[in-house]
Amino acid sequence: MYEVSNTTKLKIIYTSDVHGNAMPILYGTNEQADLGLAKYASIVKRVVRENENVIVLDNGDLIQGTPLMTHYVKEHQGKINPMIEIMNRIGIDASVIGNHEFNFGKKVLHDAITGSNFPWLSANLVNEDGEPYFGKPYIIQTLSNGLKVAVVGVTTHYIPNWESPNHIEGIQFKDALTTLKQWVKLIQEEEQPDVLIASYHGGFERDLDTGEATESLTGENQGYAMCQEINGIDILLTGHQHRMLTGEINGVLVAQPGNNGKMYGNIDIELEQNGTNWTIVKKKAEIKPINAQADEEIMLYMAELESSTQKWLDQPIGYIDGDMTISDPLQARLTKHPFIQFIQEVQMEASGVDISVTALLNNESRGFQSVVTMRDVVSNYMYPNTLTVLELSGKDIKLALEKTAEYFVLDDAGNITVNPTYIEPKPQHYNYDMWEGIHYTINITNPMGSRVEHISYHGSPLKEDGTYHVVLNNYRASGGGNFDMFKNKPVIKEIQKDTAELIHAYFEKYKTIKAEVVPNFQVISS
Structure with a gap:
């Protein structure tokens, strides 16, 4: 008689490069559109309701990019950052620091992080002592059946080539590839997770299929090298380039869900238990549209700021x-x-x-x-x-x-x-x-x-x-x-x-x- 092995499933959904798109609207024309966190909130509620093991992440470039956020920074900074409050209500598990997080200056970013009910991950952005500047480099989630999942975040270290020096004062930008390699090794040795997810606010420097360079190898995007050179990553979530893609490189499942809150990444993992450990037997990534009904609670929360933004825009x-x-x-x-x-x-x-x-x-x-x-x-x-x-x-x-x-x-x-x-x-x-x-x-x-x-x-x-x-x-x-x-x-x-x-x-x-x-x-x- 053969013992039937236990199986379980894990679903990861994530956004990247939302760029301030909270509302389902194109501000240039005021047309309604299938995009934004108000609609995404409805999707997350459904996914969490229908699945036992779910991790919800954001991969950076969250708080800048729309007239809504420009108006918030100019006129309503005394209130909590609306992108943060929406993510709090959605209940995401973590976000990663993106390059555009710095655009409004250190105070706006500091206030956003302080107002977050979730951690911001970036292992390679460090202080003068070499410690992660924004707190946690990674999180561990222990789910049903004892499933242990690690999520480690890194950010493109090319930011000093773009950002105003006073916006990044006191932050050192270590090489994302080298840093991720060190943290993956440490996490695998000390935490021994069943699944290790790397969430990288950066993209791919080479063609996913051929490996041919698609841009100057400046270090801005290192996703391909991460898959090839780092042992122990199961899933690499990416962004920054605003591409929509899924694939597999050297056994690492990769995804990138576009930009402006139009799409989200959906990763399904099937695991089988061997003793006390779980082994991945199947993994699949999809990029799905954000086309649900907008969440009424989020729309009500946003009504006052949205009205103020519209009046400002129409002047x-x-x-x-x-x-x-x-x-x-x-x-x-x-x-x-x-x-x-x-x-x-x-x-x-x-x-x-x-x-x-x-x-x-x-x-x-x-x-x-x-x-x-x-x-x-x-x-x-x-x-x-x-x-x-x-x-x-x-x-x-x-x-x-x-x-x-x-x-x-x-x-x-x-x-x-x-x-x-x-x-x-x-x-x-x-x-x-x-x-x-x-x-x-x-x-x-x-x-x-x-x-x-x-x-x-x-x-x-x-x-x-x-x-x-x-x-x-x-x-x-x-x-x-x-x-x-x-x-x-x-x-x-x-x-x-x-x-x-x-x-x-x-x-x-x-x-x-x-x-x-x-x-x-x-x-x-x-």
Whole structure:
């Protein structure tokens, strides 16, 4: 007679890169949408009701990204962070620190963590003594049948390349791969879990199937190496890249559930008992849509803040004389557009310098119609970037222009199009810069690295050994987007108001803005 072995199941559901999406709404148009934590709350309730062993996690980039959260930080900071309170009500077991958690500064993040009924995990963000800065590096959950599950969190250590230094003061960013390897070894030896989950706010640097590099191996994304080089991980939950994927690498089940609270990761594990231990016999990952009815309790809780946000968004703040709308984002990058001209003017006035750098941040930006509201501002400029003035050499500027020129390639018909590496695996349209205050030509027929021609400043050729003061956002000023030529350059000035505030102030001063351009650059293919 054979002994029938015990079996059990474990379900893990998780979000990543929710980016402030609490409500089922697209703030740019106010259209209802299948997204947000109010809808996700209903899904979690159902999953917990229907399953015995459930772990609910968030993988970071939770508290920033919508007008709702911008308005909360500006006007309602005295109240608990709404994203945190919703997660408290949902009852998540842990969250991981993401890079955008730092965007609003240390106080907002500290208050968010203090208000959380759940731990924030990040083993590789440490204090000067080498201890985890945010408390716990991992948690242990003991579920029914004695099933023991470990969850360890790590964060992309590339954050200092993007974030304002005062927002991350006192935090050391250790290599995520190396740190995770150490903690997995320790957890396996000391805790001996039946299941070990690594939740990594980072993504994949290589193709999951072929192993070929899909980006410069800067260390920003190390998911593939984690699966290949670390023994003892059963599940690797990822994010940061805003991709939707599942797969298996070297026996490690991996997932990534997109962004903005549209999808969630659903991981099912079947286990079989051997003595006192459980062994995984089957594991499967799916990415599922957040398309349930919104939770009434969450909607009621959010009603006051949402109403206040809507009133703020609908305030007319200025007017446009002419056409500042964007119908073709590619064309708006090939030829100077009035909206880009406007942003450059805002940046130059705020900084007091005459060379400015900006980007059309994504392909959903529609520019401004004749009446401009705060909704229009935050829909077009969705990041809480501040401005920095750097002292750059002419050589630095030339290198930066060559880097930005990599955004374009020629298709088979000889037409200028977007380099696929700026679209897959993650759209990076914000990494194509347009410059003001200098004149230049980008010739796509030339090889990369020698595409920029005829750079001039005030009518004279740019001097490689000359020094120039340039205003750009803090992400780019710190080298974000692999603009290494900007790293560690002298900072002349920092403007602490975010760009949306500066745009608002500009309209307050001038009321009506004429849609016009200074045609200082061209992109050609001949």
